Amino acid sequence: MKILHLLCIYVALLVLTSAIKDEFTAIERQQIQIETPGLFEHSDAFTIDFAAYRTSDYSFPLPVGKAKVVDGSEMEITTEKGDAVKAMFDGTVRLARHVAGHGNAIVLRHDNGLETVYERNAENMVKAGDRVKAGQTIAIVGGEKGRWALTFYVMVNGGKINPEIIVMPKSHRLTRRTLMFKKKGFAVETTVVGADKKTKEQDLAVFYPLPGAKVISPYGRRGGRSHTGVDIKTRPNDNILAAFDGVVTMSQQYAAYGNLIKIRHERGLETWYSHNSKNLVSVGDRVKAGQVIALTGQTGRASTAHLHFELRLNGAAQNPSLLFDHVAHKVKEDVYENFLKTGKLRKK
Secondary structure, X not given: OHHHHHHHHHHHHHHHHHHHHOOOOOOXXXXXXXXXXXXXXXOOEEEEEHHHOOHXXXXXXXXXXXXXXXXXXXXXXXXXXXXXXXXXOOEXXXXXXXXXXXXXXXXXXXXXOOEEEXXXXXXXXXXXXXXXXXXXXXXXXXXXXXXXXXXXXXXXXXXXXXXXXXXXXXXXXXXXXXXXXXXXXXEEEXXXXXXXXXXXXXXXXXXXOOOOOEEEEOXXXXXXXXXXXXXXXXXXXXXXXOOEOEEEEEEEEOHHHOEEEEEEOHHHEEEEEEEEOEEOOOOOOEEOOOOEEEEOEOOOOOOOOEEEEEEEEOOEEEOHHHOEEOOOOEEOHHHHXXXXXXXXXXXX
């Protein structure tokens, strides 16, 4: 009897879990553009502060892709065959099926009130009711005739909004602003509340090259050899950011460095990014601080997927710790401000 009682409880839990997981109506699981029940039940407006989002709270849908906005409402992101489509924010899969005119489509209903749509996938990797995390692979990009692209858009209460309000297509970065979404009749009005918020790093136009990383090998002597940079690690195929504005002077395989990118900056400063699984910029490209330039990898002489980051001044290797705080993942503001004035990497 005890075993039978436990079995009944187990079955009941399975049924309850299933009911919670698949919480959408048949129409919600089949129709892409549909009002979000309860979104404006308690108020005719809500806000989202994207400046408060951490790196782990957001992912660009195709980190290796090139994006452009079409008709102010959709984003077309072109890439290569087999690339993984990522969830932009945490949320729940509302729809995951083939839809006439849209191909294999996925709609995610996010915890912040938005919905994001990912269309023309070669394969959907999730199903309705699944919980997903920002950055989780949800599909494989689709295409035909050698061209692979994702159609992506953002919705509020079933209506499309300009994705550039939320994300910057060129740098793949989330905007640092607060948005208000107000219901007016059958429409939703989107407005920016106040000016864009910027961190001190953004004001200085400098970014830590691999946010959230930990140091696995410091600058200096290592095994009887000089280690001219710092090895930092997160996960394979993570976004590598340009530390400063600059011009790409090298983007290729280079000896033990594997896939290497060199960027020239002002006042004789240069940064190197190596062991990349994929370089996303070419020689001559002008890049902005914070722009995604490569993905972490294990090319060249490397025992694990990571970023080997070098800082050079007038050709000579410098300890990146002079300029960057590897624990806080940010620039040392006093050192960098002094460098801009004097051209020397030292405290005032």
